[in-house]
């Protein structure tokens with residue numbers, strides 16, 4: 001069976017002080033989470049601190065990105081080995097904010113995905129359509145293409161080593177979550193593209209997940225958890241979402 005998984009994406013938020021407060025809120029409020037896999041993805045520069053603070057906990061952590069290169073003259077980039085060195089389990093790849101603001105193509109995202117799995121870092125592959133694409137009824141096309149770019153590079157067995165996050169761009173940070181049915185439709189499509197290889201692959205939903213919307217989303221057959229942005233910055237809200245995933 002697939003393990004329910006909740007991942008917090010802090011994006012470019014929090015200070016060193018906020019990081020300590022947030023992590024301490026998570027560890028001290030850690031009740032009612034027994035089966036779910038929980039992880040947080042702070043900014044790179046706080047990873048070492050988070051690693052130290054989470055040492056005795058059941059909470060895993062990861063980065064918000066990873067380089068497609070193994071090492072070398074790539075100023076400003078961080079490799080999979082470096083993340084593993086700090087104890088990272090995950091790296092988000094292909095978040096829509098990076099696709100949009102850093103101009104990351106699906107091919108580059110696929111290269112990052114491959115760089116992660118080669119080293120045993122678990123990539124969380126984000127896919128999702130814009131509002132315009134949804135209105136043009138191109139959701140499956142867009143999500144399918146984003147997914148296929150990675151399948152073409154690492155095969156279905158490769159993709160199955162990661163986690164997939166369906167994040168409709170229009171639902172991210174807007175307070176406008178997809179309905180559970182809308183999300184389920186796309187999750188089922190992703191599951192179908194993955195075929196039997198994807199039977200054990202967690203497919204998370206992301207986009208304005210809040211404590212009061214989480215349970216209905218998680219009740220859907222193919223929604224295995226969430227990638228949480230805004231609500232992961234409040235320990236109580238994030239914990240409530242983790243409990244809803246149980």
Ligand code: PGA
Nearest residue numbers: 172173207208228229230
């Ligand atoms: P949100 O962000 O929960 O703030 O909408 C989700 C994400 O971008 O991963």
